[in-house]
Amino acid sequence: MTESSEITPEQVQHLASLSRIAMGEDELKALAGDLTTILGNVARVNEVVGDDVPATSHPIPLSNVLRPDVVGQTLTSEQALAAAPAAQDDKFVVPQILGEE
Amino acid sequence: MKYEDAIKKYDPVIGIEVHVELGTVTKMFDAAPNSFGGGPNSNITPTSLGLPGSLPVVNEKAVEYAIKIGLALGCDIAESCRFARKNYFYPDVPKDFQTSQSDEPIAANGEVEVELEDGTMVTIPVERAHMEEDAGKNTHVGGATGRIHGAVHSLVDYNRAGVPLVEIVTHPITGTGERAAEVAAAYVRTLRDIFRALGVSEARMEQGNVRADVNVSLRESPEAPLGTRTETKNVNSFRSIERAVRYEIARQATVLESGEKVVQETRHWHEDTGETTSGRVKSDADDYRYFPEPDLVPLVPSRDWIEELRATLPELPAQKRRRLAAVWGFSDLEMRDVVNAGLLETIEDTVDAGAKPSAARKWWTGEIARLAKQQERHPTDLVTPVQVAALAQLIKDGRLNDKLAKEVLAGVVAGEGEPAEVMTARGLEIVEDTGALEAAVAEAIAANPDVVEKIKGGKMQAVGALMGPIMKATRGQADAGKAREMILAKING
Numbered sequence: 177m178t179e180s181s182e183i184t185p186e187q188v189q190h191l192a193s194l195s196r197i198a199m200g201e202d203e204l205k206a207l208a209g210d211l212t213t214i215l216g217n218v219a220r221v222n223e224v225v226g227d228d229v230p231a232t233s234h235p236i237p238l239s240n241v242l243r244p245d246v247v248g249q250t251l252t253s254e255q256a257l258a259a260a261p262a263a264q265d266d267k268f269v270v271p272q273i274l275g276e277e
Numbered sequence: 278m279k280y281e282d283a284i285k286k287y288d289p290v291i292g293i294e295v296h297v298e299l300g301t302v303t304k305m306f307d308a309a310p311n312s313f314g315g316g317p318n319s320n321i322t323p324t325s326l327g328l329p330g331s332l333p334v335v336n337e338k339a340v341e342y343a344i345k346i347g348l349a350l351g352c353d354i355a356e357s358c359r360f361a362r363k364n365y366f367y368p369d370v371p372k373d374f375q376t377s378q379s380d381e382p383i384a385a386n387g388e389v390e391v392e393l394e395d396g397t398m399v400t401i402p403v404e405r406a407h408m409e410e411d412a413g414k415n416t417h418v419g420g421a422t423g424r425i426h427g428a429v430h431s432l433v434d435y436n437r438a439g440v441p442l443v444e445i446v447t448h449p450i451t452g453t454g455e456r457a458a459e460v461a462a463a464y465v466r467t468l469r470d471i472f473r474a475l476g477v478s479e480a481r482m483e484q485g486n487v488r489a490d491v492n493v494s495l496r497e498s499p500e501a502p503l504g505t506r507t508e509t510k511n512v513n514s515f516r517s518i519e520r521a522v523r524y525e526i527a528r529q530a531t532v533l534e535s536g537e538k539v540v541q542e543t544r545h546w547h548e549d550t551g552e553t554t555s556g557r558v559k560s561d562a563d564d565y566r567y568f569p570e571p572d573l574v575p576l577v578p579s580r581d582w583i584e585e586l587r588a589t590l591p592e593l594p595a596q597k598r599r600r601l602a603a604v605w606g607f608s609d610l611e612m613r614d615v616v617n618a619g620l621l622e623t624i625e626d627t628v629d630a631g632a633k634p635s636a637a638r639k640w641w642t643g644e645i646a647r648l649a650k651q652q653e654r655h656p657t658d659l660v661t662p663v664q665v666a667a668l669a670q671l672i673k674d675g676r677l678n679d680k681l682a683k684e685v686l687a688g689v690v691a692g693e694g695e696p697a698e699v700m701t702a703r704g705l706e707i708v709e710d711t712g713a714l715e716a717a718v719a720e721a722i723a724a725n726p727d728v729v730e731k732i733k734g735g736k737m738q739a740v741g742a743l744m745g746p747i748m749k750a751t752r753g754q755a756d757a758g759k760a761r762e763m764i765l766a767k768i769n770g
Contacts, residue, residue, distance in 0.1 A: 194564055196366050233359060233569035239577040245301050245338035248308025253318040256326060256435070266317040267416065267432035270368040 181219075183211040280523045281455075283530030288499045289457040291522060292492035292506070293401075295445045295468050298411060298485070299342045300478045304439035305410040306333030306376060306573075311441065317434035325439045327372030332572050335360075339441035340383070342477040343408045344578060344586050346443050347384025349471050349593060350403050357577045358383050360408070360570040368433050369412040377444075379567040382407035383576065390595050391467045393459055394617065396609050401464050402448040411440035443477075449494075449503060457493075458522035462515040465489050470594040482514050489518055493525040495533060504529075505539040509553050512546045521546050524553055601625065605634035614642055623657050630666035633673075640665050644683055648690055659690045668696040680753060681705045707754050717750040718743075718763045732768050740764055 185204040188211065192199045199207070253266045262269035278286075301311050307324035323331035347354050361379035387403035414437055419429035445468065453460045469487055472480040480487050494506035507529070512521045529539050543556035592600070598621065602612040605628070615621055620641045627637035641656055645665070649656040668686060671677040677685060677700060688699035700706050721743045722729055731739040740761055747760050 190564075194365075194566075233571065234574055236574075238574045239357070241334060241574050242337035242340065243308070243334045245303050245336050246308065247303055247310050248322070250309050250320060250322050251318075251326075253316055256318045256321050264418075264432055266319075267434050268318070268368075270415075270431050270433055272429060273368065273415070273417070273431055 181212070181215060183208045183215065278527055278530040278534055280458075280527045283495070283527050284455040284457075287495040287497065287526070287530055287533070288451075288501070289453070289522075289526050290494050290496065290503055290506075291450045291453065291457050291461050293447050293450070293461055293464060294490040294492070294508075295465055296411075296442050296488045296490075297346070297445070297468070297472050297478050297480060298487075299339050299441040299443060300476075301336055301338045301342065301441055303336055305336055305339050305408070305441035306439055307331075309439065313436060315436070318436060320436045321438070325371070325435055333376065333570075335573060335576065336441060339408065340576065340578070341586060342441070342475070343383050343406065343443050344583060345475050345477055345590065346445070346472070347387065347406050348583070348587050348590055349475055350384070350387035350389055350406060350445065352384035352387035352403060352406060354578060354583050355381060355383050355385070355576075357381070357575050359575045360573045361567045362570050363409075364566045365564075367412070368431060369415050369435075369438065371413065371435055371438055375409060375412065376570055376573070377409035377567075378407035383578075389464065389467055389471075391460065391463045392595060392598075393456065393463050394613070396613055397456075399453065399456075399460050399463070401450055401460075404446045404448045406443055406445045409442050409444060411437050411442050413438040449492075451499065457526065458519040461489075461491060461522045462519040465518055466515050467595070474591050474594055476591075485513060488513055491518060491521050491525070493522055493529065494539070495526065495529045505541050507539065507542055507544050507553075509544045509546050510556065517546060517548060520551050521553060524551060528553070597621075605638075607634070607638065611638060618642055618646060618656070620646075620656060623662055626662035627665045627669075630663045632666040632669040636669040636672070637662075637665060640669065640686075644686060648687070660686070664689055664696055671696055671700060675756065676700070676706050678707060678757070681707065705754065707756055711759075713751060714747075714755055714760060715763060717747045717755065718760060718767060720750060721746040722764065722767060729768055732764075 185201070185208045188204045188208045189199070192204070257263040257266065257268065260268050299311075303309060304311050304325065307322045309322045309325050310320045312320060324333055344354055358378060358381040360376050361381075362374040363377045363379070364374045366373055382405040384406040385404065387406070389401045389403060391399045391401055393399065413433050413435040416432040416434070418432060447464075450457075450460065450464075465487070469480045469482065472478045472487065478486055489512050491509045491512055492506045493509070494504040496502065496504045507525060509521050509525060512518050525544070532539050540555070544553040545556050546553050598612060598616060601607075601621070602609070605624075607615070615624055615638060618641075624634070624637045624641055627641065628634050645656045645659060649659055652659070668677070668682055668689070671685070672679065672682050681700075684703065684705055685696050685699045688694070688703055689696055693699045693702060724746065725743060728739050728742045743764055744757060744760065747755055748757075
């Protein structure tokens with residue numbers, strides 16, 4: 177991402193629909209502007225990064241954190257469903273799934 | 278357009294994604310049991326539900342199984358790899374992302390040798406095998422027969438959410454022509470056999486342990502660039518895989534013939550009608566916004582660990598078949614019959630119990646298979662390898678001939694006891710009493726002077742005419758070779 181990259185309202189709209197968030201025209205425009213500014217600022221980091229700094233996903237050089245294949249404490253279905261807005265037959269009730277089939 | 282015509286006009290290219298659920302004790306990233314007993318939402322932890330504050334920890338056994346699968350498929354195992362978040366919103370994914378692997382799979386660049394039913398070998402290029410987690414299960418309420426369409430709401434059970442999966446992705450498979458559908462099914466069957474041999478999964482198709490997504494595209498000729506592909510999701514039996522590929526080839530050819538373009542999309546397979554229908558237009562990979570999972574550190578499998586696992590790899594099914602065919606001296610056709618009948622291990626056990634391979638094969642694929650078919654059971658339900666070996670030994674010792682052995686076998690199948698017991702109880706053992714045989718021979722000679730004259734005149738095949746009465750007199754228990762010797766001795770002597 178270079179400083180000149182501009183985020184368009186269409187891109188924000190696409191992201192919003194992937195995220196299932198409804199947004200108005202004004203919001204899309206405002207967010208596109210904000211995101212362009214944020215990305216531009218973050219891109220400035222590139223200016224100080226030398227070739228000796230590799231891209232990293234983790235700040236601590238740690239690897240192979242594994243656990244043995246042994247059953248631990250689990251939730252009961254009552255506990256699992258305790259915070260659910262709605263439940264039926266020990267299952268979570270979710271609204272109608274749209275946009276498929 | 279019919280499949281047969283489509284295949285003449287277009288060159289099909291297939292690609293297959295196979296998901297296998299690993300048979301670990303716990304889930305991929307949390308200590309909930311990986312099992313489906315109990316009621317809905319009972320095998321879960323806060324991590325299974327993606328509750329705030331919960332953190333994943335990788336299951337070591339799942340990594341081990343993934344490496345084993347990678348090695349068995351001839352893949353390179355990554356020096357280092359990471360997990361990634363695949364972001365999408367669907368209720369069966371409680372975290373709103375699936376923890377998967379993106380550009381750093383644990384295994385890549387392999388190939389699988391697949392044997393078709395007629396013995397043709399096809400090499401399937403494997404692009405990668407990566408680790409990920411399964412989703413929960415949705416039940417749609419209010420729609421017709423549990424379908425999304427028309428449903429008023431859905432119910433979610435997260436017992437399956439977080440179950441370890443390995444996804445195996447092929448490169449585009451070209452050059453299979455009219456056998457594309459058959460190759461697709463044979464490939465998945467081969468993987469199923471490998472998973473079982475490795476002991477990494479029960480690999481039961483009907484339980485959904487192994488699921489296949491089938492990509493199909495058509496092009497004008499093998500030299501043309503790849504056409505637009507469709508991905509038919511969740512095809513869950515070998516037969517369905519074959520049908521789905523055939524259906525897509527025919528459907529896409531029809532689309533192309535009418536001058537239209539194939540739409541790149543996900544399609545749903547319908548077992549009942551044998552058709553695929555349009556699902557969602559496939560999102561770009563970019564839409565999943567993959568990024569490295571910040572809650573999990575990189576995985577760096579040590580070379581020692583990998584070599585240790587390589588050393589534990591069992592002989593794979595295809596290697597085993599080749600080795601046994603050579604050791605046993607079976608022809609390709611004989612071996613194929615054995616494998617297709619699901620009797621390879623059974624015959625191996627029978628040989629281990631002392632039978633000659635040819636005898637073991639003859640009995641299992643012959644008389645036992647015939648009886649099993651009659652009773653609509655599997656051959657191994659009728660008798661054990663040890664019993665068949667014992668039966669073969671009785672024949673080898675000259676105490677039974679094939680005809681009598683079949684009667685003994687019937688007795689064993691009927692539950693009358695072990696072969697030797699049945700033989701004795703039914704009085705089937707070949708007569709060792711030379712006196713009885715001599716009497717029968719003498720009687721047959723006396724009763725058939727015309728036949729005797731022919732034999733004296735040099736017509737040796739006439740001896741056969743005397744065998745009938747001799748067998749009748751000895752109730753089939755005479756040793757035919759010995760009887761023949763006696764006849765000739767008496768007549769010419």
